[in-house]
Amino acid sequence: MxxxxxxxxxxxxxxxxxxxxxxxxxxxxxxxxxxxxxxxxxxxxxxxxxxxxxxxxxxxxxxxxxxxxxxxxxxxxxxxxxxxxxxxxxxxxxxxxxxxxxxxxxxxxxxxxxxxxxxxxxxxxxxLHHPQWQRAKEIIDSGEIGRLRHVSGIFTFDNREDTGNIRNKAETGGGGIRDIGVYTYGSARFVTGQEPTELRADVEFEKGIDTYANVTGRFGDITFTLINSIRMANRQRMEFHGEKGVLALTAPFNAQVFGEPKLTVECSGGVIREERFPAAQHYKLQVENFCAAIGGDRSAYPVSLEFSQGTQAMIDRVFADAKR
Incomplete structure (x- = not known):
């Protein structure tokens, strides 16, 4: 039982x-x-x-x-x-x-x-509890799109009118990087399996919180461009560009809310394959995986504290470069 x-x-x-x-x-x-x-x-x-x-x-x-x-x-x-x-x-x-x-x-x-x-x-x-992300890493690791050369990601929305929102308050640790940069940075780390070796940050601040960040750099020989903002129109997408093709996730972060999660693979010659995930509920899966981990299967929960610390270390580097 x-x-x-x-x-x-x-x-x-x-x-x-x-x-x-x-x-x-x-x-x-x-x-x-x-x-x-x-x-x-x-x-x-x-x-x-x-x-x-x-x-x-x-x-x-x-x-x-x-x-x-x-x-x-x-x-x-x-x-x-x-x-x-x-x-x-x-x-x-x-x-x-x-x-x-x-x-x-x-x-x-x-x-x-x-x-x-x-x-x-x-x-x-x-x-990372959503099957589209497990599948994305599987495709990259398989070599289907060839050697990975570039990662690009964007996650933006506009909440400037919601002045009482904790994301718009410096004293509660607000700002776009901590709220949504964590997704673009962490997912890029997850799929590549690497930490940034180079990083440059172009960040705009408003009343003590970051409202726009364009972060560029390298995961070894893989370049990246990651954009986040809480002052821009709704947009989210992640792309992994290899030497033989491109893997894209069209609703990578707010699955079902932003749109139906869909993974597309475009290879040379214009061949496109779509994989859809209409039924997956990542919050429910997250809870079930956590319960399985409590029960003894720690591998059931794919996000260790050490992984989270790696993403936070990248966030720390972004803020440090922005100040520099």
Missing amino acids: TKIYNWGILGAAKFAREHMGPAIHLASGARLAGLATSSYDKSAPFRAFAPDIRVYESYDALIHDPKIDVVYIPLPNHLHVEWALKALKAGKHVLCEKPIALEAAEIDQIISLRDETGLMAAEAYMI
């Missing part, structure tokens, strides 16, 4: 309400058992699909409840490390929204506590 793990959420965030809460509720091996919020009214949307959920008045009350097995953290970025450590010290497995930290060095203490306790701790980097 499959073990069911009780999940608790810290805070009634919009993202948790619309995406991760329902995913936990629907995932095999998981049960949405708790929500910590100072406003009981904010729990109403969660109780609508999980009527037996327990509502806690404080984060501490939830993480110290022995009935809770896993703590999911969708708090503002600057609170991630603090509450990840508190939850681990309370004996809970931890799944924390990206970015799990504001600087790569901060992740060391989470790794250390993970290893000390034997608990599962990871970043909720949902895209």
Whole structure:
């Protein structure tokens, strides 16, 4: 019989309400058992699909409840490390929204506590749970498009009117790079299997947050151009350009929301192949993979803290170059 793990959420965030809460509720091996919020009214949307959920008045009350097995953290970025450590010290497995930290060095203490306790701790980097990304890496590694020479990616949207959004606040670790740069940088690292050997960043700031970033450089002999902005029209796409063909993902990050996830392969001679993924639910798969990892198969969760630390190290380099 499959073990069911009780999940608790810290805070009634919009993202948790619309995406991760329902995913936990629907995932095999998981049960949405708790929500910590100072406003009981904010729990109403969660109780609508999980009527037996327990509502806690404080984060501490939830993480110290022995009935809770896993703590999911969708708090503002600057609170991630603090509450990840508190939850681990309370004996809970931890799944924390990206970015799990504001600087790569901060992740060391989470790794250390993970290893000390034997608990599962990871970043909720949902895209790598989507089969389109596993397939993309498989195609690149197979050599179908030949030697990979260039990676290009873009992820943009415009939220300038939403002034209260935490992405528009410097004090909460806002900005486009931490919010969506993590996707273009991390996915490029995942597919190439390499870290940037050269990096240059053209970044624009507004009231202490980055609103546009064009990052160029090399993964060894593979060049890259990655663009992110929270002041541009909606756009997302990743392309991997080889000597024999081009692999493109047309809805690489917000699958189903931005559009149907589709992978295309264009080879010399104009031959095009499309692979579609109409049914995959990456948030649900993420929860199920996390539960499998708790159960002993750590390889079931493809995003280790060490991988997340590598992406954060790249983010740190982008900010450092922008300041230089």
